[in-house]
Amino acid sequence: MSKNHFDLIVIGTGPSASTVAKKSRANGKRVAVIEEREFGGTCALRGCNPKKVYVNAADLVDRVVGGRGKLVDYEQIRIDWQQLLQFKKSFTDPVVEKSEASYQEKGIETFSGTASFTSPDAIRVGDHTLTSERFFIGAGARPRTLGIPGEAHVLQSDDFLELSEIPKRVVFIGGGYISMEFACVVARYGAQVTVLQHGDQILSSFDPDLVSQLSSYCAEHGIDIHTQCEVTGIEQRRDVPLIVNYKKTDQTDSVDADLVIHGAGRVPNIDRLDLHTGEVQFGEKGIKVDGFLRSVTNPRVFAAGDCADTGKPRLTPTANEEARVAVKNLFASQSMEQPNYDVIPRVAFTVPSIASVGMSEADARQCHEVDVHHEDTSTWGSVRKSGQRCAGYKILIDKKTDLILGAHLLGPAAEETINLFAMAMKFGLTASDVKSTLFVFPTFASDVRKMV
Numbered sequence: 001m002s003k004n005h006f007d008l009i010v011i012g013t014g015p016s017a018s019t020v021a022k023k024s025r026a027n028g029k030r031v032a033v034i035e036e037r038e039f040g041g042t043c044a045l046r047g048c049n050p051k052k053v054y055v056n057a058a059d060l061v062d063r064v065v066g067g068r069g070k071l072v073d074y075e076q077i078r079i080d081w082q083q084l085l086q087f088k089k090s091f092t093d094p095v096v097e098k099s100e101a102s103y104q105e106k107g108i109e110t111f112s113g114t115a116s117f118t119s120p121d122a123i124r125v126g127d128h129t130l131t132s133e134r135f136f137i138g139a140g141a142r143p144r145t146l147g148i149p150g151e152a153h154v155l156q157s158d159d160f161l162e163l164s165e166i167p168k169r170v171v172f173i174g175g176g177y178i179s180m181e182f183a184c185v186v187a188r189y190g191a192q193v194t195v196l197q198h199g200d201q202i203l204s205s206f207d208p209d210l211v212s213q214l215s216s217y218c219a220e221h222g223i224d225i226h227t228q229c230e231v232t233g234i235e236q237r238r239d240v241p242l243i244v245n246y247k248k249t250d251q252t253d254s255v256d257a258d259l260v261i262h263g264a265g266r267v268p269n270i271d272r273l274d275l276h277t278g279e280v281q282f283g284e285k286g287i288k289v290d291g292f293l294r295s296v297t298n299p300r301v302f303a304a305g306d307c308a309d310t311g312k313p314r315l316t317p318t319a320n321e322e323a324r325v326a327v328k329n330l331f332a333s334q335s336m337e338q339p340n341y342d343v344i345p346r347v348a349f350t351v352p353s354i355a356s357v358g359m360s361e362a363d364a365r366q367c368h369e370v371d372v373h374h375e376d377t378s379t380w381g382s383v384r385k386s387g388q389r390c391a392g393y394k395i396l397i398d399k400k401t402d403l404i405l406g407a408h409l410l411g412p413a414a415e416e417t418i419n420l421f422a423m424a425m426k427f428g429l430t431a432s433d434v435k436s437t438l439f440v441f442p443t444f445a446s447d448v449r450k451m452v
């Protein structure tokens with residue numbers, strides 16, 4: 001067999017691709033992996049993990065400030081951005097240093113460069129042409145092109161996570177996950193923050209009542225949120241570093257900025273794969289796959305994670321679940337498996353965090369008789385004891401079956417507590433089951449019994 005022929009070629013080294021490459025190798029396959037940037041992928045190097053370091057700093061500041069005069073006293077608290085950057089690097093640098101070797105140690109051949117198809121069963125990377133029985137594409141996503149004048153002035157989330165200082169005025173385009181998480185950090189650092197959001201709600205995949213509560217808290221911390229805004233361009237003038245022009249309900253306006261960050265959505269990173277040549281069908285939402293994650297046009301090819309058109313949230317847990325299934329399906333002789341998307345919890349790591357699992361109130365009301373348990377819990381003992389004051393929940397319970405249809409949380413530990421609801425929903429526990437469970441007291445989890 002030619003040394004450039006493999007059982008499996010994997011494109012990317014993010015959560016989906018790394019699992020597929022390493023597990024397939026453990027199953028005895030001859031595997032090659034191709035990466036065009038540092039080995040390690042978005043989540044570990046430019047997404048979830050480094051982002052959480054920054055959010056932890058902002059959260060800590062918020063908690064200390066919230067506890068001032070009650071739990072602690074201090075002269076001055078501040079984020080040292082240089083120090084924070086170095087601390088973040090203590091998590092990302094080892095991944096860069098060790099990731100490629102971790103594939104090689106397992107007997108996986110590694111190639112650096114951009115992969116592109118040269119035929120339905122061959123790929124080019126640099127000067128190499130590689131052929132394979134199967135291909136797995138885990139190419140992830142990239143920030144979508146804004147198509148506005150002055151776009152070159154806009155920094156992306158990757159750049160943000162490498163900044164060695166934060167200037168005074170920061171504008172975020174978009175009001176989704178990336179903007180709101182970073183906005184909360186930058187505001188705790190002390191910068192003036194403006195968020196320009198296209199739609200009528202920031203964090204549109206979260207409960208509107210809890211988002212409104214969070215927005216008020218953000219406003220108190222100097223985050224100026226504008227909704228229904230269309231950013232029309234960015235100008236550079238001599239007196240002000242950048243001017244962000246936008247339209248709001250037919251009125252034009254502008255805001256001065258020292259830094260403009262892209263948080264206006266990400267799209268599948270598939271433009272340079274030459275999928276036409278590979279006979280791999282794709283659209284705006286990614287590579288077209290069937291329920292088994294196999295390309296609908298080239299059966300040698302499987303795709304998962306952010307680059308695949310599965311219609312599911314683009315998150316690390318979904319990428320992991322798809323990878324688990326893809327490993328089984330790539331070489332299955334008969335029956336293949338489908339990913340289990342029953343329950344997908346999600347969290348925006350704002351300060352405080354906001355979390356959701358299951359149905360929204362609007363969706364639940366369309367097909368169920370619903371008991372809506374909704375409360376602002378900022379005066380609850382658990383929240384006050386922590387020195388914090390932005391918290392709430394909305395739990396949706398089916399009146400007929402007592403099953404939990406959706407859970408929406410805001411406030412301290414929301415990012416942890418939501419997992420209890422995810423587990424209860426996945427395993428069909430009723431609200432009464434949850435209510436009858438003894439949780440450790442005093443914990444935020446013990447509040448769950450009062451919510452259902």
Ligand SMILES: Cc1cc2nc3c(=O)[nH]c(=O)nc-3n(C[C@H](O)[C@H](O)[C@H](O)COP(=O)(O)OP(=O)(O)OC[C@H]3O[C@@H](n4cnc5c(N)ncnc54)[C@H](O)[C@@H]3O)c2cc1C
Nearest residue numbers: 012014016036041042043047048115140305306314315316
């Ligand atoms: C700032 C930020 C914060 C995030 N925070 C969270 C979070 O808190 N929780 C969460 O669940 N999700 C989070 N996400 C989303 C999460 O990172 C992604 O859903 C996840 O990484 C997707 O994994 P993947 O396997 O699809 O590919 P990725 O991790 O995106 O990796 C794809 C890899 O493929 C490589 N590649 C692409 N094209 C080619 C090519 N042609 N040739 C060779 N290599 C190629 C890329 O260089 C990259 O390394 C965040 C994302 C961002 C940007």
Ligand SMILES: NC(=O)c1ccc[n+]([C@@H]2O[C@H](COP(=O)([O-])OP(=O)(O)OC[C@H]3O[C@@H](n4cnc5c(N)ncnc54)[C@H](O)[C@@H]3O)[C@@H](O)[C@H]2O)c1
Nearest residue numbers: 174175176177178197198199231263264265266314347348
């Ligand atoms: N905590 C997490 O799990 C987490 C964190 C960060 C990113 N992510 C993943 O990364 C993806 C991308 O994050 P994101 O924040 O870029 O996207 P997003 O889809 O969360 O939000 C983009 C927002 O930008 C708005 N928008 C789009 N075009 C605009 C324009 N021209 N002007 C103003 N607003 C505009 C949209 O209405 C939307 O609210 C997320 O969807 C998610 O899958 C997840």
